[in-house]
Amino acid sequence: MISEKMSVMVKNSSVTRAMFEEGKRLAAIYGKENVYDFSLGNPSVAPPASVKEAVVDIITNEDTTFLHGYMNNSGYEDVREKIADKLNKVHQTSFHSENIIMTVGAAGGLNVILKTLLNPGEEVVVFAPFFGEYRNYADNYDGKLVVISPDKETFLPNLKELEEKLTSSAKAVIINTPNNPTGVVYSEETIKELSKVLEKKQQEFGTSIYLISDEPYRELVYGDVFVPYVTKYYRNTIVGYSYSKSLSLPGERIGYLVIPSEVDEYEEIFAAAGVATRILGFVNAPSMIQRVVASCLDSEVDVSVYNENRELLYNSLTEYGYSCAKPQGAFYLFVKTLEEDDKAFCERAKKYNILVVPGSAFGCPGYCRIAYCVGKSTIEGALPGFRKLYEEYREEPAGRCR
Amino acid sequence: MISEKMSVMVKNSSVTRAMFEEGKRLAAIYGKENVYDFSLGNPSVAPPASVKEAVVDIITNEDTTFLHGYMNNSGYEDVREKIADKLNKVHQTSFHSENIIMTVGAAGGLNVILKTLLNPGEEVVVFAPFFGEYRNYADNYDGKLVVISPDKETFLPNLKELEEKLTSSAKAVIINTPNNPTGVVYSEETIKELSKVLEKKQQEFGTSIYLISDEPYRELVYGDVFVPYVTKYYRNTIVGYSYSKSLSLPGERIGYLVIPSEVDEYEEIFAAAGVATRILGFVNAPSMIQRVVASCLDSEVDVSVYNENRELLYNSLTEYGYSCAKPQGAFYLFVKTLEEDDKAFCERAKKYNILVVPGSAFGCPGYCRIAYCVGKSTIEGALPGFRKLYEEYREEPAGRCR
Numbered sequence: 001m002i003s004e005k006m007s008v009m010v011k012n013s014s015v016t017r018a019m020f021e022e023g024k025r026l027a028a029i030y031g032k033e034n035v036y037d038f039s040l041g042n043p044s045v046a047p048p049a050s051v052k053e054a055v056v057d058i059i060t061n062e063d064t065t066f067l068h069g070y071m072n073n074s075g076y077e078d079v080r081e082k083i084a085d086k087l088n089k090v091h092q093t094s095f096h097s098e099n100i101i102m103t104v105g106a107a108g109g110l111n112v113i114l115k116t117l118l119n120p121g122e123e124v125v126v127f128a129p130f131f132g133e134y135r136n137y138a139d140n141y142d143g144k145l146v147v148i149s150p151d152k153e154t155f156l157p158n159l160k161e162l163e164e165k166l167t168s169s170a171k172a173v174i175i176n177t178p179n180n181p182t183g184v185v186y187s188e189e190t191i192k193e194l195s196k197v198l199e200k201k202q203q204e205f206g207t208s209i210y211l212i213s214d215e216p217y218r219e220l221v222y223g224d225v226f227v228p229y230v231t232k233y234y235r236n237t238i239v240g241y242s243y244s245k246s247l248s249l250p251g252e253r254i255g256y257l258v259i260p261s262e263v264d265e266y267e268e269i270f271a272a273a274g275v276a277t278r279i280l281g282f283v284n285a286p287s288m289i290q291r292v293v294a295s296c297l298d299s300e301v302d303v304s305v306y307n308e309n310r311e312l313l314y315n316s317l318t319e320y321g322y323s324c325a326k327p328q329g330a331f332y333l334f335v336k337t338l339e340e341d342d343k344a345f346c347e348r349a350k351k352y353n354i355l356v357v358p359g360s361a362f363g364c365p366g367y368c369r370i371a372y373c374v375g376k377s378t379i380e381g382a383l384p385g386f387r388k389l390y391e392e393y394r395e396e397p398a399g400r401c402r
Numbered sequence: 403m404i405s406e407k408m409s410v411m412v413k414n415s416s417v418t419r420a421m422f423e424e425g426k427r428l429a430a431i432y433g434k435e436n437v438y439d440f441s442l443g444n445p446s447v448a449p450p451a452s453v454k455e456a457v458v459d460i461i462t463n464e465d466t467t468f469l470h471g472y473m474n475n476s477g478y479e480d481v482r483e484k485i486a487d488k489l490n491k492v493h494q495t496s497f498h499s500e501n502i503i504m505t506v507g508a509a510g511g512l513n514v515i516l517k518t519l520l521n522p523g524e525e526v527v528v529f530a531p532f533f534g535e536y537r538n539y540a541d542n543y544d545g546k547l548v549v550i551s552p553d554k555e556t557f558l559p560n561l562k563e564l565e566e567k568l569t570s571s572a573k574a575v576i577i578n579t580p581n582n583p584t585g586v587v588y589s590e591e592t593i594k595e596l597s598k599v600l601e602k603k604q605q606e607f608g609t610s611i612y613l614i615s616d617e618p619y620r621e622l623v624y625g626d627v628f629v630p631y632v633t634k635y636y637r638n639t640i641v642g643y644s645y646s647k648s649l650s651l652p653g654e655r656i657g658y659l660v661i662p663s664e665v666d667e668y669e670e671i672f673a674a675a676g677v678a679t680r681i682l683g684f685v686n687a688p689s690m691i692q693r694v695v696a697s698c699l700d701s702e703v704d705v706s707v708y709n710e711n712r713e714l715l716y717n718s719l720t721e722y723g724y725s726c727a728k729p730q731g732a733f734y735l736f737v738k739t740l741e742e743d744d745k746a747f748c749e750r751a752k753k754y755n756i757l758v759v760p761g762s763a764f765g766c767p768g769y770c771r772i773a774y775c776v777g778k779s780t781i782e783g784a785l786p787g788f789r790k791l792y793e794e795y796r797e798e799p800a801g802r803c804r
Binding site for chain 1: 409469511535543653
């Protein structure tokens with residue numbers, strides 16, 4: 001009796017669910033501490049202390065009817081103004097409150113902007129490997145997902161193929177940098193080249209192609225890596241942001257969209273995004289936490305913890321013989337699986353109580369994603385298993401190890 | 403460049419927006435205290451003190467990584483269990499955690515369940531007058547809204563017309579009791595008769611017709627009014643609930659769906675609703691506030707304040723000559739406008755700085771909705787204007803006063 005669309009989606013979701021159930025099953029047998037679950041992007045680093053302080057301060061001092069009440073569907077104006085100011089300070093932009101819509105996380109924001117933009121059949125272009133939910137978000141509004149195949153050397157966007165595949169029906173292109181699942185950060189050069197392709201195609205078709213930059217991992221970068229602010233390079237850019245990772249608040253569902261004044265049809269889009277926020281049932285981003293994040297704009301989680309995990313895992317796996325690009329950001333390692341069938345590989349890893357996600361879930365078979373937002377002991381506990389798994393493949397008669 | 407669907411919705415939303423802007427304009431001229439805004443259903447009574455205490459307690463004592471982290475898309479299991487227990491205690495039901503999905507308010511819940519159920523073209527039946535957003539929620543999933551015309555004597559559901567209009571494409575019927583905009587509460591008798599019609603039609607068509615009971619106003623009733631728990635009368639009932647009104651937390655976006663084990667295809671629906679929560683971009687209901695409401699299940703806002711407003715406004719308006727049914731619940735008065743054109747009436751009320759919403763926004767022209775979730779001074783300040791407005795109409799040559 002459920003809708004046909006949902007039947008398909010439930011079926012597709014069953015892989016994740018099965019993995020979750022498998023984790024529980026293994027934990028019941030071997031003990032939770034002996035199961036190495038790298039399948040979820042759930043931040044392991046605690047929110048900064050400023051979050052707790054802000055909650056206490058705000059609940060103590062602000063009027064509760066105001067604090068828990070409705071506001072403009074786009075969010076509290078002072079919160080949006082503060083966020084705009086912060087962005088301007090960091091990125092030398094010139095946003096104001098009317099460029100910001102507070103959203104129920106980045107996922108909520110992406111749904112709002114796709115609802116705003118998409119007519120049935122219009123195309124949403126993504127670069128493999130990509131966060132699998134993009135497919136569902138586009139489908140929610142009957143958009144057509146166009147997948148650009150991965151550049152397995154660099155995991156940077158394949159711009160040649162983009163140019164070939166962009167049509168006059170292309171309404172949006174989604175990028176995600178730092179990237180889930182690869183951890184790759186697009187350089188300024190890459191963003192400029194991408195912009196050039198989009199500008200050219202806009203002119204050729206006489207259309208507007210919106211570049212949606214999904215940036216929940218913006219602050220999670222290691223070393224001196226520069227993450228360009230995309231609105232400065234391509235006029236029709238809309239940014240989706242979330243505090244899920246930067247403040248470790250994924251459960252709170254708080255983020256925002258940036259809709260710069262210079263995007264084509266800015267006024268229509270900004271007004272429609274506010275309405276979309278309402279009619280999709282979000283109504284507005286949760287109220288108290290809006291005010292909390294506005295008080296914590298200068299805070300960040302301790303990224304050094306993720307960095308230590310990254311170094312340990314990357315160095316160990318490559319030492320064992322695994323092949324993967326060293327991630328510059330986010331908290332994922334995208335590792336070549338030791339046989340072409342990534343699902344079979346992930347299945348086999350379970351033998352060592354290791355749970356990782358097949359690359360095919362991200363449109364990129366032959367790889368797996370290892371989420372290292374876990375305790376250090378999980379990595380240390382899993383390493384012997386990763387080593388044995390490698391040795392197992394190497395010793396096979398067919399010498400299957402890739 | 404925005405989607406065609408959104409263009410229509412933005413246009414339809416412009417009435418509300420215009421009213422909001424008009425309120426601001428009048429406030430700028432006459433002072434905020436001299437503008438009587440009855441247009442919004444934004445609770446005026448503060449949340450109970452237990453909410454603040456729970457926030458402080460929870461942020462102080464719970465682990466913040468857990469508190470602000472992801473959980474099952476359906477919500478924290480212990481929270482769902484507590485809510486089920488509370489429902490069972492109050493309504494003698496037998497729910498458990500697997501019947502509850504925490505949602506981003508009732509609006510989020512309705513979207514989740516409609517996404518779960520609706521194939522394009524399937525029908526969603528509503529009884530006029532109805533909360534206007536139902537039209538948008540159904541449209542989000544390409545459902546077809548079927549409107550049953552109002553019974554202007556009682557504002558109870560017109561069951562005869564329901565029986566005539568139900569087809570084999572009917573997937574859902576939405577009721578909302580206590581009702582927005584009328585304040586009417588459906589009696590046990592009414593629910594039983596409604597159930598009979600639905601049972602009969604299910605049998606006739608060999609289909610499942612889900613009765614979605616949208617209940618954000620359940621606790622806002624005056625005197626000894628009994629609000630039947632609908633799952634006990636009709637097997638295929640799904641309840642949408644929100645703490646927006648009962649705890650005055652509308653901005654926090656927290657509520658739940660009840661999907662009883664006995665509904666047809668329960669397992670598919672429950673699983674799909676969890677997936678729908680994720681892919682619509684809610685992901686999960688905001689985390690901390692889930693735990694807060696679970697700590698406040700025995701709390702309620704002080705309904706006596708609304709009751710005083712109701713008495714004052716109802717008694718005064720009917721004394722002046724206005725005609726309306728006395729509401730038993732919610733915080734709205736649905737008043738017959740003094741001319742047939744309800745929009746013209748509402749326009750004219752602005753002369754006295756009174757803002758009310760035309761009944762046509764609820765599919766019921768010839769009436770207007772007065773939201774009395776306002777300070778008492780707003781009502782007192784507006785009464786002379788309401789009186790003069792009535793006199794104006796009465797003295798018109800055409801004697802237009804209805």
